[in-house]
Amino acid sequence: MASAEVEFNQIKQRSNEQLWAEVVSLRSQVSKLTREKSFLEKSLDTLNVLDDAVQQQLLDSQDQLEVIVAERTRELEENNRLLQQEIKERQRVEIELRQAKDSAEHAKRAAEMANRAKTAFLAKMSHELRTPLNAIIGYSDLLQMEAADAGYTSIISDLSNIQIAGQQLLNIISDILDIAKIEAEKVDFQLTEIDICELVKDTVTIIKPVLQDNQLLVQCQAEVGKMQGDMLKIQQILQNILHNAGKFTHQGTITFNIKREPTLVVFEIIDTGIGIAPEHLCSIFEPFTQADNSFTRQYNGSGLGLTIAHQLTELMGGVILIDSELGKGSTFSVNLPLIPPPTFMEGS
Ligand SMILES: Nc1ncnc2c1ncn2[C@@H]1O[C@H](COP(=O)(O)OP(=O)(O)OP(=O)(O)O)[C@@H](O)[C@H]1O
Ligand SMILES: [Mg+2]
Structure with a gap:
């Protein structure tokens, strides 16, 4: 009996010790959990605060984005308007240029025709003038010789003047024809x-x-x-x-x-x-x-x-x-x- 009581007491003591140890462990776990809970609550608060800030920032960014988009849209619309204006202006200038080119070509053709007509006229006139002029020069030369032979010395200088004037006129006609040919780009070069x-x-x-x-x-x-x-x-x-x-x-x-x-x-x-x-x-x-x-x-x-x-x-x-x-x-x-x-x- 005594030994059973002793054993019982021993078991009771051991259980008490175990229980006590478990109570201590539980206490420490509770305290640890309390600390963790408090830490988690603080973190949650911080997260909430952060979340609010992020939300606010997002809202601000969205507002800014909308302002920027509106501004860009306005700029694009303005650029588009200017572009349209420039396209119209270019089209107008192009039409004007085409018209100017057409009229310049027309004027060029007319000038070329006039030039050709002028050259042809001058060539014809030059031939028509040269023929009688050459006759005047030739005959005045002949007359000078005949006057000298016949003793009409007083008229020789007049005849010589006719010949000189005729020659001068011939030179002028040649020069005018040369100028006309140069202007009409009709000069023939012999290389x-x-x-x-x-x-x-x-x-x-x-x-x-x-x-x-x-x-x-x-x-x-x-x-x-x-x-x-x-x-x-x-x-x-x-x-x-x-x-x-x-x-x-x-x-x-x-x-x-x-x-x-x-x-x-x-x-x-x-x-x-x-x-x-x-x-x-x-x-x-x-x-x-x-x-x-x-x-x-x-x-x-x-x-x-x-x-x-x-x-x-x-x-x-x-x-x-x-x-x-x-x-x-x-x-x-x-x-x-x-x-x-x-x-x-x-x-x-
Ligand atoms: N050597 C020169 N000394 C001084 N003046 C000159 C001389 N050469 C040309 N000139 C001047 O230049 C002008 C034009 O010369 P250019 O030869 O074209 O015509 P021109 O001699 O008067 O006539 P053309 O040559 O048609 O008979 C002359 O009238 C003259 O005034
Ligand atoms: Mg000269």
Whole structure:
């Protein structure tokens, strides 16, 4: 019995201890759970606060987005309106341009027709005028010889004046025809290889008699060689300028220099004549332009020589440069390419 009581007591004590241990453990678990609950409650509060802020931010962003979208829509509408306006404006300009192009083409065709008619008229007139003029020149020459033979010496100078005037008229007609051909782009170029020294010699032979009381100095580089071009046209240019040098120089010197440069030949005509005032230099290549345009002018001519020389030079890819001083003299430099440009070849 005693041992059973002891055993019972032992078991009771052990149960008490176990229970006590479990109570302690439970207490600690409860306290831990309480702490965790409090922590979770705080976290939930924070989350709620955050959620509110996020919600608010979302609302704000949405408002901002709506404002931006509205603004962009307005901008797009405005841009669209401007674009439409520009398209209309461009269409209008395009129509105007087309109309202007049409009328320019129309005007060009009309001008070309008029030009062709003018050239044809001038060519016909030139033929009609040349024939009787050549007769006048020929007959006045004949009459001069007959008058000399018959002893009518008093009328020889009048007959000579008729011949000179006829020749002048013939030259003017030729110049006018040349200008008309240049303007109508109907110049025929004959491209050949030219011995520059020969060209200079021929030009000098033709021009010498009209250089009046002036001395002519020709300085042609020995190695000036050959060039390609239209010999007659180049001679025509040089004769015009040399003729002017003789006409506008009195008892002076005319120097004719010919130099070769890498791609050019330079024909330089220097005179010690009356010179050209600076205000006349800029218009010197215009047709019918003379430094002295008065009725009482001292020098004859129609003001076409330099125009023809200038235009022909440009058509051959060259340029004429002038340097002149009133009362001292002038220098005309005709610069021509040794080989004409392709455009000249096409035209020739
Ligand atoms: N060497 C020169 N010295 C001074 N003036 C010149 C000289 N060359 C040309 N001029 C001026 O330029 C003008 C135009 O020359 P251009 O050769 O075209 O005509 P022009 O000699 O008067 O007439 P044309 O040559 O038709 O017979 C001349 O009238 C003259 O005033
Ligand atoms: Mg002249």
